[in-house]
Amino acid sequence: MSEAGSMQPAERRLSLLVTVLAFALPVLFVLVPLAIFLGYSFFSVDQGTIVYGLSLGNYVRFFTDPIFLPVFWNTIVLCVSVAIICILLAYPAAYFLTTLKGRWRYALLMLLLVPLLMSYVIKIYAIRSILGLNGFLNKALVAVGILQQPSTLFVFNMNAILLTLTLLLIPFAILPIFLSLERIPQVLLRASDDLGASGLQTFLRITLPLSLPGVASAASFVFVLAIGDFLTPQMVGGISGFTFGRILYSQFGTAYNWPFGAALSVALAVVVIAAILVGERFGRNRGTSI
Amino acid sequence: MSALPRLSTILLAAITTLVAVLLYSPLFVPIVSSFFTISHGDVDWSSPTVSTYVALVQNHDILAALRTTLIVGACTVVLSVVSGTLLALYYHGRRSGRSVLQFIIFLPFLMPPIISGLALLIFFREIHLERSLLTVIIGHTVFVLAIVYRTVLTRLQSMSRTLVEASYDLGATGWQTFWRIILPNLSSAMVGGAILAFALSFDETMITILVTGTQSTLPVRLWAMMRLGFSPDINALVALILMFTVLLCVLAARFLIPRQVATERT
Amino acid sequence: MNQNADLLTLRSVSKSYGTVPVLHDIDLSIKDGEFLTVLGPSGSGKTTVLRLIGGLEPLTSGEIRLDGQDISRMPINKRPFNTVFQDYALFPHLTVSGNVGYGLSVRHIQRKEIVRRVAEALELVQLGRFADRFPAQLSGGQRQRVALARALICQPRLILLDEPLAALDLELRRQMQEFLKSIQREIKTTFLFVTHDQEEAIGMADRICVMEAGHIRQLGTPHDLYYKPNCEFVARFFGENNLVAGKLGPAHGELRSIETALGRLICSISSQPHLKAAPDGASAYAAFRPEALHLVDGKDADNRFSGTIADLAFAGSSTVATIAAGIGNAAQRLRLRVPSRVDGSALKSGETVSLSFAPHEGHLVLA
Numbered sequence: 001m002s003e004a005g006s007m008q009p010a011e012r013r014l015s016l017l018v019t020v021l022a023f024a025l026p027v028l029f030v031l032v033p034l035a036i037f038l039g040y041s042f043f044s045v046d047q048g049t050i051v052y053g054l055s056l057g058n059y060v061r062f063f064t065d066p067i068f069l070p071v072f073w074n075t076i077v078l079c080v081s082v083a084i085i086c087i088l089l090a091y092p093a094a095y096f097l098t099t100l101k102g103r104w105r106y107a108l109l110m111l112l113l114v115p116l117l118m119s120y121v122i123k124i125y126a127i128r129s130i131l132g133l134n135g136f137l138n139k140a141l142v143a144v145g146i147l148q149q150p151s152t153l154f155v156f157n158m159n160a161i162l163l164t165l166t167l168l169l170i171p172f173a174i175l176p177i178f179l180s181l182e183r184i185p186q187v188l189l190r191a192s193d194d195l196g197a198s199g200l201q202t203f204l205r206i207t208l209p210l211s212l213p214g215v216a217s218a219a220s221f222v223f224v225l226a227i228g229d230f231l232t233p234q235m236v237g238g239i240s241g242f243t244f245g246r247i248l249y250s251q252f253g254t255a256y257n258w259p260f261g262a263a264l265s266v267a268l269a270v271v272v273i274a275a276i277l278v279g280e281r282f283g284r285n286r287g288t289s290i
Numbered sequence: 291m292s293a294l295p296r297l298s299t300i301l302l303a304a305i306t307t308l309v310a311v312l313l314y315s316p317l318f319v320p321i322v323s324s325f326f327t328i329s330h331g332d333v334d335w336s337s338p339t340v341s342t343y344v345a346l347v348q349n350h351d352i353l354a355a356l357r358t359t360l361i362v363g364a365c366t367v368v369l370s371v372v373s374g375t376l377l378a379l380y381y382h383g384r385r386s387g388r389s390v391l392q393f394i395i396f397l398p399f400l401m402p403p404i405i406s407g408l409a410l411l412i413f414f415r416e417i418h419l420e421r422s423l424l425t426v427i428i429g430h431t432v433f434v435l436a437i438v439y440r441t442v443l444t445r446l447q448s449m450s451r452t453l454v455e456a457s458y459d460l461g462a463t464g465w466q467t468f469w470r471i472i473l474p475n476l477s478s479a480m481v482g483g484a485i486l487a488f489a490l491s492f493d494e495t496m497i498t499i500l501v502t503g504t505q506s507t508l509p510v511r512l513w514a515m516m517r518l519g520f521s522p523d524i525n526a527l528v529a530l531i532l533m534f535t536v537l538l539c540v541l542a543a544r545f546l547i548p549r550q551v552a553t554e555r556t
Numbered sequence: 557m558n559q560n561a562d563l564l565t566l567r568s569v570s571k572s573y574g575t576v577p578v579l580h581d582i583d584l585s586i587k588d589g590e591f592l593t594v595l596g597p598s599g600s601g602k603t604t605v606l607r608l609i610g611g612l613e614p615l616t617s618g619e620i621r622l623d624g625q626d627i628s629r630m631p632i633n634k635r636p637f638n639t640v641f642q643d644y645a646l647f648p649h650l651t652v653s654g655n656v657g658y659g660l661s662v663r664h665i666q667r668k669e670i671v672r673r674v675a676e677a678l679e680l681v682q683l684g685r686f687a688d689r690f691p692a693q694l695s696g697g698q699r700q701r702v703a704l705a706r707a708l709i710c711q712p713r714l715i716l717l718d719e720p721l722a723a724l725d726l727e728l729r730r731q732m733q734e735f736l737k738s739i740q741r742e743i744k745t746t747f748l749f750v751t752h753d754q755e756e757a758i759g760m761a762d763r764i765c766v767m768e769a770g771h772i773r774q775l776g777t778p779h780d781l782y783y784k785p786n787c788e789f790v791a792r793f794f795g796e797n798n799l800v801a802g803k804l805g806p807a808h809g810e811l812r813s814i815e816t817a818l819g820r821l822i823c824s825i826s827s828q829p830h831l832k833a834a835p836d837g838a839s840a841y842a843a844f845r846p847e848a849l850h851l852v853d854g855k856d857a858d859n860r861f862s863g864t865i866a867d868l869a870f871a872g873s874s875t876v877a878t879i880a881a882g883i884g885n886a887a888q889r890l891r892l893r894v895p896s897r898v899d900g901s902a903l904k905s906g907e908t909v910s911l912s913f914a915p916h917e918g919h920l921v922l923a
Contacts, residue, residue, distance in 0.1 A: 022380040025373055026394040029432050033413035034397065037405075040412055093309045096302035108306075110539070115313040117489050117535045121512040122528045126316035136315070167312055174309075199298075228402020231496060235516060245404060252408060252500070262412070265405050272402055452645035455612050458632045459639045460659035461710065470662070474649040 041262035050258060058263030068247065068264070075244035076271065078158065079226040082165045083173075083219045089166075090173035090218065095207075097174075098181045109178060116171040121231070127164045128236050131155045156238025164236045165226045172225060173218040176283075180214025181207070213283045220279025224272050244268065317532060324525035345523035352527060355511035359492060362423060362507055366430040366491040367484045373431070374438030375480060379472075382446045392439075399436040406433065407500035414501065421503040429501045430491045437490065438483035445479035485542040489535065563588040563746050564609065564714060569618035571604055578604050580770045582618070586714070586748060591740050593749045593757040596767035597793070602750045605767070606716050609748065611635045622713070638707035639716040643723070644699045646691035652678070652702050653687040659710040677705040680739065697728045704736070708743060717749045721756060733759050754794055758782075766790050782845075784828060784919060791843045791921045798849070798890045799841040801923065807832055811915055814842050817882040818861040823918035831920050839923035846876065846893035848917035857912040863890065865907050870896060877903050879911065 042054045062068050093112065097105055115123070130136045131154040138150035154160055184207060192202040230245030237243065248268065251261030324342045327334045346352065377395065381388045398406040407429065414425050453475070457467040495509040502510055512524065564586040571579040579601045586592050596602040607613045609620060611632030619628045627635060638659065646655050657674045678684045681701040691699055700720055707715050717736075721729045737760050740747050751757055757764050758778045765775045766789075774781060774790045785791035791799060802816030810826040821842045825831040834840070852860060863881030866889070877892040892911065894903070903909070 018376060018380055021373075022377055023391065025377070026391055029410075029413075029428060030394050030397050033409035034405075036416055037409035037412055089305065089309050089312075092302050092305040096299075096306040099299065099302070110543070112306075112310060112313060114536060114539055115317060117493070117539060118317055119509060119512070119528060119531055120493055120495055121509045121516065122320060122524075122531075123316040125512075125516055126319040129319060130315060136319075167316065170309060170313060224400070224402065228404055229496070230404050231499075231513065235513075245402075248404060252411070258412065261408065265408055268402060269405055272400075272405075276400060450643055450645060452641045452643055453647060455632075456639070456641055456645035456647075456706075457658070457662075459610060459612070459637075460662065460706065461633045462658070462662040463633060466662045470658075471647055475647075 037262055038266065040259050041266050043259040043262075045257050045259055048256065058260045059266075061260065062263055062267060071242060071247060072244050072267065074158075075227060078162060078243065079165075079223050081162060082169065082226045083222040085162075085166045086170050086173040086222045087177070087215055087218055090170055091177055091211075091215065094174050094178040094181055094214075097178055109174075112174050113171050120168070123168060124164060124232055124235050127167055128155060128160070131160055131163060131236070155236060157240045158237070160236040160238070161233050161241045161243065164232050165229065168232065169222045169225055172221045176217040176221065177211065177214040180211045180217075184210045216282035217279050220275045220283065223275050227268065227271065227275075317528075320525040320528040321532065323522065324529040327522075342522045342526035345521070346526040346530075349521075349523050352508070352511065352523070355506060355508045356527075358423065358505050359508040362426050362430060363488045363491045365427045366434060367487050369427065369431040370434045370438045370487045371480055371484050374435050374483065375442050375476065377435075377439050378442040378446055382443060395439055396436045398432045399434075403433070403494075403496035404500070407497035410497070411500045421501060423503065423505055425501045425503065426498055426507065429497045430494055433494060433497055434487040434490045437486050438480075441479050441483035441486065442476055445476055449475055482542055485538055489538055489542070561588045562586065563622070565621045565624075566605075566609070567619050567621065569605075569608060569615055569620065571601075571608060571613070571616045578770050579608075579616075582770075582772055584765060584772060584775070586746060587763075589744055589746055590762045591737065591747045591749065591760055593751060593761035593764045594767060595751060595754060595757040595764050595794075597752055599769075600767040601770040602752075602767045603718055606639070606718055606748060606750050609714070610637055610639050610716050612639075636710075636713045637716055638710055638712040639718065640700075640703045640707050640720045642718045642720065644691075644703040644720075646699055646702055646706075648691055651688050651690055652683065652694070655691065655702055656706045656709055659706065663710075673709055677709040680708075680742070681705045696724050697732060700724065700732060701735075704739070708739075708745065712745065714746045714748060717747060719751055720749075721751070721753075729756070736760060766794065768793070785843065785921055786828070786830075788841060788921050788923060791841065791919070796846050796891060796893075797843050798846065799843050799921075800888055800890075801839070801841055804834055804836055804838045804840050804920070806836060812920060814840055814920060816842060817888060821859050821918060822915040823920045824916045825920060826916075828920075831922070834922060841921050841923060842918055843921055844913045844918045846891040847874075848913045849890070849892045849911055850894075850913070851892075852910050852912045858915055859918065860910060860912040862908060862910045863888075865903055865905050865909060868903060868905055872896065875903070879909070881911075 040050075041058055042056070044051045044053065044055055044057055097109055097112075100108060132138070133150050133152055133155070135155075137154055138147065141147040142150060154163065188206055188210070189202055192206045197205065228245065230243070230249040233241055233243040233246050234249070237246070244264070245268075248261055248264045251257045251264065255261075325338045325340070327337065327339070381392060410425070410429050410432070411421075414421060419425060449472075453471055454467055457471045462470065493509060494507075495513060498507055498510050499513065506514070515521075515524070562585045566582050566584040569579060569582040569584075570577065582601075582605065584605070594602040594605055604613070608615055611630065615628050619626050621627065622636075647658065650658065653671075653674045656677050657670045660670045660673060674687070675684070678687055681704055683698060683701055683705065686694065686698060686702075691702065694702065703720065704715075720736075721732050724732060733756060736747070736749075749757075749760065761778060763776060764778055764781055766773045766781065768789050774786050776784070781790060781794050785794060785797075788799065791797050800816045800818055800821070802814040802821070805813035805815055805820065807825065810824060811822050812825045812831060813820050813822050823842050823844075831840075861881055863879040865877050866880045867878040869876045869878075873896055874893050875896045877894070879890040879892055880887060881890055882888045890911075
């Protein structure tokens with residue numbers, strides 16, 4: 001560009017300033033806080049004050065205490081289930097979108113994505129009222145005759161967390177799957193038809209494999225968002241719906257053990273990073289562009 | 291063709307409809323309740339009312355939270371657009387160190403908000419920064435920075451390098467090239483990024499809960515109120531926010547489509 | 557216009573990207589008012605030459621002089637040159653007049669003056685009606701002309717054109733060639749035109765500079781390059797040619813013989829002293845154009861040899877025959893171009909023919 005010896009001294013000073021800023025901003029407000037946070041996980045608490053001495057105590061407690069690991073695994077299972085349900089619902093919807101033409105395709109896509117931008121707290125509140133004892137879900141099930149009387153099966157337990165997270169996160173699954181389906185060149189499908197494959201064969205042997213990267217990113221998105229959520233479980237989970245996020249959050253509230261909370265966060269971060277890497281690994285599109 | 295493909299289309303359409311219903315039912319409930327009274331899960335369709343909207347105007351608590359949210363949103367937009375654009379300009383076309391710092395910028399967006407929020411909480415405590423609107427604004431900016439950065443960088447990368455060369459070639463200085471060529475070509479991406487940043491900040495709950503002081507934003511206020519149950523005027527607020535969000539969405543779509551494409555269609 | 561004065565001189569200019577050299581010791585003089593074309597295959601360094609002159613890239617070594625003054629370190633925005641970019645680089649957010657007036661407006665020239673000169677420039681490129689359009693609303697040819705108007709409005713000493721016609725289709729390209737040439741005659745500004753298309757080069761240039769692998773192979777008029785190539789690369793690259801390898805024999809005045817698989821051939825060496833000076837027995841090629849070759853009956857013609865017609869290809873006004881001549885390892889494929897005839901060519905595939913070319917139409921290049 002302008003490196004042709006054309007920089008004025010003033011511009012050079014400015015460029016130095018910009019360089020410092022460019023490094024300072026992410027380092028100061030992202031890297032340093034995360035580093036301190038990581039450091040905290042090696043500290044401990046004694047009678048309400050933080051002891052700045054390094055120890056592995058928090059990690060030992062996490063792995064040996066009978067409370068934390070089971071909740072940890074249950075939460076992972078819960079979030080994997082949320083991801084699977086989201087994909088089972090989102091894939092057919094995304095596929096249907098790609099069968100539409102022109103503006104309809106994008107209008108409908110917009111329609112399915114807009115709820116993403118709607119107030120998160122309000123949505124949880126509304127879902128809770130739908131799932132509740134006097135909610136629409138119970139009314140509908142009783143009216144259809146599936147239930148004899150309203151049930152508390154859907155609120156203040158793990159089921160409620162599962163259903164609420166699924167409802168909240170479906171759009172995050174639709175978008176990547178839609179994008180990967182849309183990227184598949186139509187000629188490939190025509191070529192498959194031309195070679196004598198049936199519609200189902202074309203779908204199973206061409207479309208599905210080529211859209212798997214999108215499914216992988218969708219799964220990793222949904223999983224990461226679900227496992228990091230501590231508000232939804234708190235609001236719809238009741239006493240029995242106890243997730244890792246809630247335990248983590250409580251360390252900074254009622255339990256007041258920041259170092260242990262930091263150690264739990266590190267465990268969470270490890271799972272999240274693993275999920276992102278897996279999504280990245282399988283989310284890379286292999287030869288979908290020709 | 292056989293009946294099979296048609297059947298599968300119907301099935302797909304049915305599932306899509308189901309998904310749409312699932313996504314919209316939580317929105318539908320508060321909007322209906324903003325105009326009608328609901329008791330024990332039954333909607334009283336007979337008497338529509340706007341009383342909830344009247345009540346909203348008088349709810350100073352909520353209005354104050356809304357004002358705080360707007361202030362935080364505006365500050366977040368300004369800070370994230372300025373720094374996101376500068377970072378994009380800086381890293382554009384630069385190899386060394388870019389991927390590492392880019393990764394750092396994306397961390398708060400990739401990490402669960404609880405981790406970003408707690409890290410900032412501890413950080414603020416260590417530097418003795420009292421929790422306040424400032425800490426909320428910093429938290430939001432760090433969170434949305436990646437989006438603005440990405441949006442602007444994508445536009446920069448789609449901008450032909452020869453535009454800048456042509457400007458210098460025609461005698462422009464570095465400043466002239468920046469103000470008259472680069473910035474105008476980035477402006478629509480910056481506006482689009484700003485709208486996205488505002489939308490994210492407007493609804494950000496988890497980081498905010500962790501770093502907020504006494505003045506809380508709307509989502510945090512709503513969250514606190516939820517334990518007691520909402521008063522009907524909240525529903526009116528939700529209906530208004532929904533309309534506002536849809537408007538924002540349309541605007542964002544309008545600005546994120548590059549001018550080149552838009553004019554080529556006419 | 558003083559055709560003899562040098563406007564711009566490149567002296568042993570080299571350029572490397574990192575450790576990869578792209579230009580080796582280039583010497584080049586551009587005369588004031590001429591239309592100079594830099595011709596070469598992709599990767600030959602031709603665009604780099606243009607970018608170095610324009611100031612878009614710094615030199616690795618050597619110097620560039622304008623009117624005898626060293627401008628090697630002069631920043632791009634101070635150089636009195638303007639570029640027409642390959643992708644035109646029109647500013648998408650500015651109208652046609654905004655684009656054309658940009659160079660004046662960044663120099664803080666008065667608005668009235670800018671309006672007047674923009675109108676003039678647009679008139680020159682016949683785009684007066686399009687002043688208020690945006691680049692996206694123009695066709696490829698129109699964009700091209702806007703880019704030209706934008707470059708010449710600042711009255712640069714030199715206009716640099718980087719393959720500006722590459723994106724246009726054939727018909728439009730022909731029109732633009734004539735258009736560019738006529739504009740250049742009208743405004744009498746020096747043009748440096750980079751292309752990989754030799755037809756384009758022949759059609760427009762006063763002089764052509766042929767580049768290959770970071771070296772200038774030959775600089776001269778299109779006629780010189782066509783009839784007096786000074787190396788194998790130019791002989792092969794520039795137009796269709798037949799090259800036959802051999803060893804140089806003795807020189808006789810303006811002629812010199814070469815012993816080849818087709819026998820002894822006599823070729824012209826007029827005004828090419830390096831060919832006169834080359835020792836006997838040196839490896840060289842006899843080069844003769846397909847249209848210089850003709851069928852002969854008599855036995856005593858110069859440069860006579862026989863061959864078999866392997867293939868005939870009708871190419872409109874002419875027909876090209878591929879001839880297999882010589883035997884065994886020394887077998888040669890030669891091309892013969894004869895005017896086409898309505899009742900079919902007189903030539904037949906598989907036929908054995910006698911061929912010859914006049915000594916003054918044959919040339920020598922050292923291997």
